[in-house]
Amino acid sequence: MRTYLVTGGAGFIGSNYIHYIFEKYGSDIEVVNLDALTYAGNPENLAGIDKEPNYHFVKADICDKEAVAKVFKEFDIDRVVHFAAESHVDRSILDPEIFVKTNVGGTAVMLNCARDAWEEGSGFKAGKKFLHVSTDEVYGSLPEDGGYFYETTPYSPHSPYSASKAGSDMLVRAYMDTYKFPANITNCSNNYGPYQFPEKLIPLMINNALTGKPLPVYGDGKNVRDWLYVRDHAKAIDMVQEKGELFETYNVGGHNEKQNIEIVQLIIDTLLELLPDEDPRKKNVSRDLITYVEDRKGHDRRYAIAPDKIKAAIGWEPETMFKDGIRLTIKWYLENEAWMKNVTSGEYQKYYEKMYSGR
Ligand code: NAD
Ligand code: DAU
Numbered sequence: 199m200r201t202y203l204v205t206g207g208a209g210f211i212g213s214n215y216i217h218y219i220f221e222k223y224g225s226d227i228e229v230v231n232l233d234a235l236t237y238a239g240n241p242e243n244l245a246g247i248d249k250e251p252n253y254h255f256v257k258a259d260i261c262d263k264e265a266v267a268k269v270f271k272e273f274d275i276d277r278v279v280h281f282a283a284e285s286h287v288d289r290s291i292l293d294p295e296i297f298v299k300t301n302v303g304g305t306a307v308m309l310n311c312a313r314d315a316w317e318e319g320s321g322f323k324a325g326k327k328f329l330h331v332s333t334d335e336v337y338g339s340l341p342e343d344g345g346y347f348y349e350t351t352p353y354s355p356h357s358p359y360s361a362s363k364a365g366s367d368m369l370v371r372a373y374m375d376t377y378k379f380p381a382n383i384t385n386c387s388n389n390y391g392p393y394q395f396p397e398k399l400i401p402l403m404i405n406n407a408l409t410g411k412p413l414p415v416y417g418d419g420k421n422v423r424d425w426l427y428v429r430d431h432a433k434a435i436d437m438v439q440e441k442g443e444l445f446e447t448y449n450v451g452g453h454n455e456k457q458n459i460e461i462v463q464l465i466i467d468t469l470l471e472l473l474p475d476e477d478p479r480k481k482n483v484s485r486d487l488i489t490y491v492e493d494r495k496g497h498d499r500r501y502a503i504a505p506d507k508i509k510a511a512i513g514w515e516p517e518t519m520f521k522d523g524i525r526l527t528i529k530w531y532l533e534n535e536a537w538m539k540n541v542t543s544g545e546y547q548k549y550y551e552k553m554y555s556g557r
Contacts, residue, residue, distance in 0.1 A: 200227050203275045205260055205308060206239070206282030207231030210394040211331070211428055213243035215279065218432035220247055228252045230273055232266070233282065234259040237545050242537060243393045260304035263311065270315035277439060278312050278328040280305065283366075286397050287335070287359045288553055291495050294358035301362035302369065305330070309373050321378065328381040329439055330370045334424070334451065335360035336385060339498035342422070346504035347385070349447045356496045374445045382442050384435060387451035387503045390523065391428030392530040396542060397549065399423075399458065400524075403465045404531045405538055410482030413466075414554055417493030419459030422500040424451045427518035427526075434514045441512045451503025452516030462488060468528050491557040 202219065206212040208231065216229060233239045235257055247253050254273075258265035260282045269275070283301045284290065290297045309328070316326040337347040338354030353368075355361040373379035396405045403413050434450045442448060466485050473480040508514045518526075531538060 200276045201230065201273050202227060202277045202279060203230045203232060203269060203273070204279045204281065205232050206280075208233040208235060208239035208241055208243055209281060209285070210238070210243075210391075210398075211389055211431060212279075212281040213240075213393050214391060214428045215281070215432040215435060216244060216247060216253075218429060219436060220250065220253075222436065225250075225252055228254070228273070230254045230256060230269060230275070232256045232258050232260070232269055236284075237549075238285065238395050240393070240395075240541060242540065260308055261299060263307050266307055266311040267314065270311050275312070275315065276325055276327070278308065279331065279435060279439075280308050280329065281331045283363070284359065286395075287357045288397070288494065289549075290357055290359035290362070292552065294362075297358050297362040298365070301359075302365040305366035305369055309369060309379065313373065313377060313379060316380070322380050326380055327439055327444070328370075328379065329435060330366065330381060330383045331435065332367050332383055332385045333360065333363050334385050334387045334449065334501050334503050335498065336364040336367055337501075340500040340502055342420075342500055346502050347449060347451075348504045349385075349449055349507055356498055378445075380444050382438050382444065383447040384438055385447065385449050385503075386431050386434070387424040387426050387501055389428045389431050390425055391527050392534070393537075394428075396538065396546070397553075399461065400465065400527065401531060401538075403462050404469070404528060405542060407466055407469055407483045407487060408479045408532075410487070412489040413462055413487045414489055414491045414557060415459060415462055416491060417497060419462070419490065420457045421497060422455050422457055422502070424502045425454045425456055425461075425520060425523075426451055426516055427520075427523035430516045430518055433517070434508065437512050437514045438508070443511070446511075448508040448512070449503045449505055450508060450514075451505050453502075453505070454516070454520050455500070455502050456520070459488075464524060465528065468525060469532075472525070472528060472532060491554070
């Protein structure tokens, strides 16, 4: 039986990944989810799975060496899938330090503890693998009129978030080069789907539209992101572990570029289509809510992944068309109003006030 240590498994992508591997492998695997439960971590994302005997939750900070080392002592970990991070660009602009601490410092702790636990003779025990989940934002920004991010594109991060993720990627690369540490890196484009915290574009716009609040579009709304349904990302991570070459980096994404304003308009139109007339939320939803606000500082203009390598080497390609994925996502938020209410109470209100007032 294979044992996974998933960090940040109570967050958006981590929880979707845990759902995916439970569906795929069921009781053939053991899963340890190590998560500090910051504002972005939510045990409700794993409701149901948390009752499974082969699921174990450890509330701990990846920066806490003793706590992480203890997990490696208690469990014979075969796979580390490292999601835990501070993940929101806007928050990194407000408060960069925690990004360096968690994303760089925490990754160093994860690498050291895995190395200590897995070392054998002059190498590493057979079958052990560390997958570092990273982002396309490390590559910087592309011009509007063309170009793609390849694995060979030089790093050029612009936000404190992407700089800290670039730092973490460099550490993983250094461990692979120096110690032949058995790892892979994946750099993925923007994810969307269930369980995403509503500080990010898509769930924020859905929540604001349903509650009749302004829809804050940064700058001219023409920045481009390359959107991938989160389950397709989970599948890519699994396939890299199963079929990838150790020490390789794989870009994950799927030629699905959209301007932010297109996304916001599509959300409104889809909400109007899906909501029955008798639903009281329907009267709030309107394109009139769109409000252009001050741009994000250092706002990257365009991201676009070239997924050629992962397709050729591993056979992965995105399966969910955007038109289907966005409907599934909007339906999920409509059906999970209690989840949204829960995560937007308390701390979220203070964040929203600080981030958007005066914009
Ligand atoms: P998220 O913010 O939704 O979740 C992060 C999780 O990490 C939360 O459960 C949080 O509690 C946990 N966490 C944060 N700090 C921690 C710490 N110090 N110790 C232990 N746990 C901690 O993030 P996400 O959007 O799911 O992103 C997951 C990973 O994927 C990140 O590494 C991010 O850089 C990367 N990524 C995200 C996207 C995207 O579109 N969201 C795209 C590409 C890559
Ligand atoms: O590209 C991968 C990255 O995608 C991940 O590494 C990050 O963790 C993830 O947060 C995401 O970063 P972005 O900054 O692209 O995502 P966000 O949802 O914050 O913003 C998407 C676009 O929408 C961006 O151009 C900014 C814009 N935006 C965002 C918000 C929250 C708005 O116009 N208004 C908003 O209120």
